Amino acid sequence: MAEYVAHSHDEHKDADGHGPSFYIKIWAILLVLFAISVIGPEFGHRTVTLITAFGIALVKAYMVAVNFMHIKHERKYIPYIMFAMLGMVFLFYIAVSTDVQATSGTNWENAAAKAIIEENKDFEHHLEH
Amino acid sequence: MATTHAEHHDHHDHHEMSFWEKYIFPLDHKVIGMQYLFTGILMGVLGAFFSYVFRMQNAFPGIEVPLFGLVTSAQYNSLITNHGTIMIFWFAMPILVAAFGNYLIPLMIGADDMVFPKINRLSYQIFLLSVVVLIGSFFVHNGGFGGAWTAYPPLSAKAEYNLTPWGSILWLVAVVLEFVAFLLGGINFITTLMNSRAKGMKMMDIPIVCWMIVLASILFMASAGPLIAGAAMLLFDQTIGTGFFDPARGGDPILWQHLFWFFGHPEVYVVFLPAMGIVAEVITTFSRKKLFAYKVVLFTTFATGILSFFVWAHHQFIAGIDPRLANIFTVTTLLISIPIAEMLFVYIATLWGGSIELTSAMLFALGFLATFLVGGVTGIFLGASGADIYFHDTYFVLAHFHYTFVPIAVIAVFAGLYYWFPKMFGRFMDETLGKIHFWGTMVGFNGIFMPLFFTGAAGDHRRIFDFSNFPELAVSSLQHLRMVATISVIITILFQFVFFWNFIYSMFRGRKCTENNPWKANTLEWVAACPPPHGNFLVMPEVYRGPYEYSVPGRELDYWPQNEKV
Amino acid sequence: MGTTTPIATTRSVTGMPTGRLAVWWVIGSEIVIFGGLLMCYLMLRLKFPHWALNSSHTNTFAGGVNTFVLLTSSLSIVLAHYYAERKEELKAFGLIWATIFGGLCFLVIKGIEWTTEIQNGFTITSSLFWSFYYTAAGLHALHVIAGMCLMGWISIDVLQKKNMHRVELIGIYWHFVDLVWIFLFPLLYIAK
Numbered sequence: 001m002a003e004y005v006a007h008s009h010d011e012h013k014d015a016d017g018h019g020p021s022f023y024i025k026i027w028a029i030l031l032v033l034f035a036i037s038v039i040g041p042e043f044g045h046r047t048v049t050l051i052t053a054f055g056i057a058l059v060k061a062y063m064v065a066v067n068f069m070h071i072k073h074e075r076k077y078i079p080y081i082m083f084a085m086l087g088m089v090f091l092f093y094i095a096v097s098t099d100v101q102a103t104s105g106t107n108w109e110n111a112a113a114k115a116i117i118e119e120n121k122d123f124e125h126h127l128e129h
Numbered sequence: 130m131a132t133t134h135a136e137h138h139d140h141h142d143h144h145e146m147s148f149w150e151k152y153i154f155p156l157d158h159k160v161i162g163m164q165y166l167f168t169g170i171l172m173g174v175l176g177a178f179f180s181y182v183f184r185m186q187n188a189f190p191g192i193e194v195p196l197f198g199l200v201t202s203a204q205y206n207s208l209i210t211n212h213g214t215i216m217i218f219w220f221a222m223p224i225l226v227a228a229f230g231n232y233l234i235p236l237m238i239g240a241d242d243m244v245f246p247k248i249n250r251l252s253y254q255i256f257l258l259s260v261v262v263l264i265g266s267f268f269v270h271n272g273g274f275g276g277a278w279t280a281y282p283p284l285s286a287k288a289e290y291n292l293t294p295w296g297s298i299l300w301l302v303a304v305v306l307e308f309v310a311f312l313l314g315g316i317n318f319i320t321t322l323m324n325s326r327a328k329g330m331k332m333m334d335i336p337i338v339c340w341m342i343v344l345a346s347i348l349f350m351a352s353a354g355p356l357i358a359g360a361a362m363l364l365f366d367q368t369i370g371t372g373f374f375d376p377a378r379g380g381d382p383i384l385w386q387h388l389f390w391f392f393g394h395p396e397v398y399v400v401f402l403p404a405m406g407i408v409a410e411v412i413t414t415f416s417r418k419k420l421f422a423y424k425v426v427l428f429t430t431f432a433t434g435i436l437s438f439f440v441w442a443h444h445q446f447i448a449g450i451d452p453r454l455a456n457i458f459t460v461t462t463l464l465i466s467i468p469i470a471e472m473l474f475v476y477i478a479t480l481w482g483g484s485i486e487l488t489s490a491m492l493f494a495l496g497f498l499a500t501f502l503v504g505g506v507t508g509i510f511l512g513a514s515g516a517d518i519y520f521h522d523t524y525f526v527l528a529h530f531h532y533t534f535v536p537i538a539v540i541a542v543f544a545g546l547y548y549w550f551p552k553m554f555g556r557f558m559d560e561t562l563g564k565i566h567f568w569g570t571m572v573g574f575n576g577i578f579m580p581l582f583f584t585g586a587a588g589d590h591r592r593i594f595d596f597s598n599f600p601e602l603a604v605s606s607l608q609h610l611r612m613v614a615t616i617s618v619i620i621t622i623l624f625q626f627v628f629f630w631n632f633i634y635s636m637f638r639g640r641k642c643t644e645n646n647p648w649k650a651n652t653l654e655w656v657a658a659c660p661p662p663h664g665n666f667l668v669m670p671e672v673y674r675g676p677y678e679y680s681v682p683g684r685e686l687d688y689w690p691q692n693e694k695v
Numbered sequence: 696m697g698t699t700t701p702i703a704t705t706r707s708v709t710g711m712p713t714g715r716l717a718v719w720w721v722i723g724s725e726i727v728i729f730g731g732l733l734m735c736y737l738m739l740r741l742k743f744p745h746w747a748l749n750s751s752h753t754n755t756f757a758g759g760v761n762t763f764v765l766l767t768s769s770l771s772i773v774l775a776h777y778y779a780e781r782k783e784e785l786k787a788f789g790l791i792w793a794t795i796f797g798g799l800c801f802l803v804i805k806g807i808e809w810t811t812e813i814q815n816g817f818t819i820t821s822s823l824f825w826s827f828y829y830t831a832a833g834l835h836a837l838h839v840i841a842g843m844c845l846m847g848w849i850s851i852d853v854l855q856k857k858n859m860h861r862v863e864l865i866g867i868y869w870h871f872v873d874l875v876w877i878f879l880f881p882l883l884y885i886a887k
Contacts, residue, residue, distance in 0.1 A: 020774055027770040034766065038759050041885045053881035060877050068773045068870045075711055078719050085723045088351050089730030091438060093737065096387040098451040101738040105451045112376040113742060120745035127748055156699065235703060242701035244713045312724055320717045325703035350720070354727025358735070361830060371819055371826040373735075379743060379823045384735060391731075669702065 018067075026067045033060050146663075156246035157663050161253050162231030163553070168260060169223035173538075176215040177625070181618055183208045188608070188615035190595040202594040203292065206275030209592060211267070213278030214300070217396070218307050219260060221538035225403040226311065226349070227256070229545060230318050230342040232553070236654035236661065237336045239327025239670045239692070243317050252313040259306035266299035274300035277592065279389055282374035282382045286366040298367050305360045308353050315346030327653065327692075330672040334691065336652045337426060337676075341406030345399045348434050352395035359388030386448055390441040397533070398437040402430060404541035405472060408494045411544050412476055413677045414650045415491035416483025417687050420677040421475045429468040429475075436465045446514045447521045455514045462512035469505055473498060484680075484687075489563030493544035496571050497536045504532030507582070522592075525585030528578040535574055543570070543628070550632075551647050555659045556639035562631040569624025576617030580610040649688045652676045656692050718864045722871045725838075729875050732834065733882065736827045740886070749824035750886060752817060757808040758884040761801050762876060768797025769873045772846075772866045779862035784853050787862060791850040794869065798843040805836060828883055835879060838872050 033056050040052020065071045071079050103110045103117065155161055178196075185192055186200040193199055200208070231249065235242055243249045267273040274296040276284040285301075288294035322335070322343045362373040363385065372378030374385050413420050420426065439461040446455055476498055485491065507529040510516050520526055543566075550558050581589075584607050589596070596611075597603045646655040653672070657665050670692035678689040704713055740746050775790035809829075812818075819829040845865050852858040 018777075020777060023770055023773050023777070027766060030766050031763070034759075034762055037881065037885070038755070049886065053885045057877050057881050061874050064769065064870050064874055064877070068769055069867050074715075074719070075709060078711075081719065081723050082726065085351060085354075085726040086730065088354070088438065088727055089734055092355055092387070092391055092731060093734040095442065095454060096384065096391075096734070097738050097741075098454055099387065099449075100381045100384045100735075101742045102451070103742065106453065108449060108451075110376070110381075113379065113381075116379050117743060117745070120743070120748070123745035123748045127751060240701070240703035240706070242703050244701070244704045245717065246699070246701060316717050316720045316724070319720055320713055321703060324708050324711070324713045324716055325706040326708050350724045351727060354724060354729075355731025355734070357728050358732035358834075361732075361834065362735070362826075365819065365826065365830060369820060371830075372823055373826060379739065381739070384738075388731065388735070664701075 023067070026063060030060055030063060033063075154250060156242070156250055158231045158235050158243045158246065158249060159553075159661065159665075161249050162228045162233075164253050165223045165231060165256070166228035168257065169220050169228060172215050172219040172223070172260065176212050176220055177622055179208045179212040179215070181622060183212070184615040184618045186594070187596075188611040190597055203272065203275060205594045206277075206592070207267070207273040207293070207296070210275050210277050210300075211263075211273055214304070215263070216534070216538065217278065217400070218304060219263065221400040221534065222307075222311060223256065224542050225400050225407075225538065226318075226342060226345055227252075227314050229338070229403055229407065230314070230346070232549070233654065234318055234321055234339050234342060235325070236552075236657060236665055237339050237652050237676075238322060238325065238330060239653045239656075239666065239672065240321065240325040241664045241666065241669070244321045244325055245317050248313050249317050252310045252317070255306055255313070256310035259303045259310060262299055262306060263303035266296045266303065269295035269299065272296055279393070280363070280385075281389075282363065282366065282385050286363060286374050288367070298364065301360055301364055301367070305357060305364075308357055308360075311346075311349060312353065315350050318343050318346045319350075326672075327669065328671045330691075333423065333427075334672055334675050336406075337409040337420065337423070338403065338406030340427060341402040341409075341430065344430055344434055345402040348395045348402075348437060349399045352392045352399075352438065355388050356392035359385060383445075383448060383450065386445050387442070390444045391438075393444065394441040395434075395437045397530075398433060400537050401533070402433070404497065404537040405430075407541050407545040407548075408476065408497050410650075410652065411490050411494040411548050412479055413679060414548070414648050415486045415488055415494075416480050417486075417679045418479055418483035418677075419679055421478040421481075423675065423677065426472055426475055429471045433465065433468045433472075436461060436468065440465055440512075443512055443514070443517070446517045459512060459514045463509065466505060466509060466512075473502060473505075488547070489558070489560055489567055490544050490547035492564065492567045493540050493547060496567065497540045497544060500532060500540065500571075500574070501536040504529060504534075504536065507532060520585065522590060523585040524581040524589040524591060527591055528581035528585055531578050531581075535578075539574075540570070543567075546632070548648070549654075550635065551642040552654055552657075552659055552661070554636050554639075555642050556635050556637075557642060557647070558635040558639060559631050562627055566624055566627045566631065569627065570621060573617050573621030573624055577614050577621060580613045580617075584610050584614075646690070649686075651678055651688050651690050653691055656690065712860060714860060714864050715867070718867050721868070725871065725875075729831075729834070732827075732831055733878065736831065736882065739823060739827075740882075743823075746824045747886070749817075749822060749828075750883065752812075752815070753828070753884045754808050754811065755884045757804055758880050761804050762880050764797050764800045764804065765873045765876050768794045768801075769870050771797060772862075772869045776863045776866045779853060779859045782856065782859065784856050784859070787859070788850050788853050791846050791853065791862065795843050795846050795850075798839050798846075801839055802836060805832065831879055831883065835872070835875055838875070842869050842872055 037052050037056040037060075040056070041049040043049075071082070098105065103113045151157075152160060155164070182194050182197045182200060183205055185194040185197075186205055191199075231243070234240075271293045274280075274285070274291065274293050276291045276293075276297065280297075280301070284290050285297055288297070291297050322339055326335070362371070365371040366373050366375070366380075372380045374380045374382045376382065409420060409426065440458060442450055442454055442458040443462045446458075480495075507525070511520055511526060511529055547558055547563055550556070587602075587607055589602060589607065589611075593599070593602075596608070642659040645657065645659055647659070648655070653670055654661075656670050658667075672691045673694055674689065674691055676691055678691075680687045681689055707713060709716060771790045771793040775787045775794065778784075778786040778790065812825075817825050819826050842865065845868070849858070849861045849865055853862060
């Protein structure tokens with residue numbers, strides 16, 4: 001199973017051709033990304049927050065899945081199954097958000113939700129303090 | 130058969146297992162399957178008894194029901210709720226998916242057990258715990274939960290509405306435990322089928338019933354997640370007073386309906402697919418013909434599985450969902466009838482020109498096709514959002530889904546039990562009693578639900594304790610139909626005693642099954658002894674062809690077992 | 696196990712070890728559980744902009760430290776797998792326990808954080824945001840606890856050089872727990 005590739009370092013590598021130093025490198029990159037995702041939102045700019053917090057979360061997730069979980073070395077259908085499960089989650093979001101996330105639609109409105117939003121409309125004012 | 134094989138059994142002959150090891154804490158997939166089967170049957174008896182009680186109240190309001198007594202309105206609600214819950218989660222699922230899955234998958238793919246026997250045992254134990262919790266919920270203060278098996282909030286979330294402060298909590302806990310049990314079991318089924326097939330068994334050599342049970346497990350796994358999260362949310366609403374489903378605090382009761390039906394509709398196919406698989410095995414064996422189009426069945430099953438995730442909101446057409454969504458879901462709902470119809474056509478085409486042998490198993494399989502068809506056709510009315518506005522929550526809906534669920538969970542299960550009984554217990558069931566049971570069940574079942582289509586179309590609303598409070602519905606013509614339905618319930622239940630007598634008597638005294646393959650079938654479970662020992666096969670079989678090679682031209686025998694080299 | 700392992704478990708038609716195949720299916724089923732909960736949160740979060748006010752009361756520092764702890768524990772379990780594969784059971788054992796220690800740190804920090812929140816009056820019933828905050832993080836914490844228990848159990852076998860492949864299996868699960876936190880952290884703490 002384990003096919004060791006000849007190399008010049010004295011460090012031994014695992015089945016995927018990685019040694020401890022590789023994993024430490026990935027971990028270091030993850031920490032840098034993590035630092036960016038914390039600092040980014042401090043600017044208070046909505047787009048920057050979205051990109052740094054959620055965009056970087058996606059990058060981190062990709063790095064963990066590929067380098068730590070070795071999903072690339074599994075049979076091809078394993079990532080497909082995982083994506084199908086994620087697809088279920090987004091399907092749920094797409095169909096349900098029109099009812100739950102919206103406060104009004106064709107011939108209906110969610111009066112209770114609108115009242116709550118109205119009640120808290122000056123929240124940004126509080127946020128600054 | 131005469132092949133040398135590296136895989137030999139040398140481990141299970143070492144010591145005789147005690148009764149305790151063998152039957153109470155077993156690792157053998159067959160015994161675990163039996164445990165699921167018998168627990169499921171007992172819960173089915175309980176669910177059927179509930180239906181008898183509330184049907185009596187429905188047809189003869191205020192009657193002192195024999196074996197129960199006077200039914201109060203709270204009890205009526207609790208009875209219908211738990212009838213629905215038990216029949217789906219504790220009768221249909223454990224028998225169709227868990228019992229048949231556990232028993233058949235390793236045998237039919239030529240393995241000696243499930244890949245994780247201990248997880249398999251744990252799955253049954255969690256399931257048994259869920260049974261105990263559910264039954265316990267009937268005996269707590271104010272009785273069992275009565276907010277319908279769909280458990281819509283706010284009725285299910287607040288004790289001041291449902292009046293069952295403990296019953297509703299225990300009900301929810303029982304359902305979640307049952308889900309965990311089936312997730313564990315499902316992972317086992319999927320992994321076993323993927324990784325442990327006999328040498329030579331390719332994807333297209335797997336018997337349809339194994340495919341169906343595993344695809345059902347995948348559907349369950351992909352759909353149950355949001356509801357498990359939703360159940361945690363509902364549990365917190367019930368117990369510590371969070372407001373996940375309380376609009377006044379920003380929550381949304383529609384969210385629960387989506388969470389529930391996102392699971393609830395694929396769930397219909399979770400029980401439908403194994404039933405369809407059982408019927409495929411039975412009709413090919415008893416019409417001595419190759420399954421008309423194996424790949425078509427398989428790919429339509431994939432299509433059904435995928436489409437089943439796009440139809441759930443048709444349960445909520447009048448719940449106040451966005452009308453744009455209702456349009457989409459009408460289309461997808463009508464679309465899903467195409468693969469189902471295709472499967473029925475394939476099965477009918479399999480029968481065409483075959484030498485049909487009308488055994489009890491075959492009769493039940495044919496009965497499944499005929500009655501499920503009625504359920505499917507009436508579904509078209511309800512899938513159209515316009516017609517559904519009128520039909521919603523009437524007895525028409527009830528009759529429709531009983532015409533799907535009863536063929537699935539009762540008739541197909543009987544087909545499977547009559548068919549695999551010799552393998553399970555090494556004896557035959559009595560065919561004459563089997564046929565009496567078949568006709569009694571079919572006539573009785575149609576007698577229950579045919580009249581309910583008419584009362585439903587006339588406006589009978591579901592979950593009504595006493596129709597005499599509704600003058601326009603309390604007319605004698607409708608009341609007579611209700612009585613016909615109720616009397617048919619009693620007749621159907623009485624005919625099940627024929628089955629139970631036949632089942633128990635045959636288990637110990639029935640005609641002995643002297644050969645391994647009494648029905649002359651092709652699949653691998655018939656290679657093993659009747660009943661198979663622990664470890665199933667003396668020599669692990671190898672597979673050389675598909676499972677449905679019946680009446681192959683130029684061959685002397687009209688069957689060709691999968692494991693025979695020539 | 697040993698003598699009771701069925702032939703079925705040792706087969707590998709797909710070419711993947713049975714255990715690893717099953718772990719991926721476990722993760723598949725977990726994706727929909729966490730995904731369902733987070734999508735419910737996301738819908739209501741986008742519906743009510745004022746939840747930003749609530750999330751500004753979360754302790755970003757504690758959440759950040761916990762992210763660091765989990766990322767580091769992911770490193771230690773992947774290294775444990777590396778040494779388990781090379782049959783260096785003592786190093787693997789030590790790294791597994793380092794991971795368990797990481798999980799413990801995570802729970803301790805979480806405990807301190809929750810205690811402070813509750814003392815400040817933000818309980819699970821205070822508002823819907825806090826309901827989601829405690830439910831999602833609680834569900835995640837349950838997975839952390841389950842992972843720690845399994846690791847402790849596996850580490851005993853590792854010392855005897857038995858079932859070494861299970862280090863990889865628990866590793867995949869632990870990385871998934873880490874992944875869930877990678878998304879929980881911005882959703883609950885950072886987005887304002």
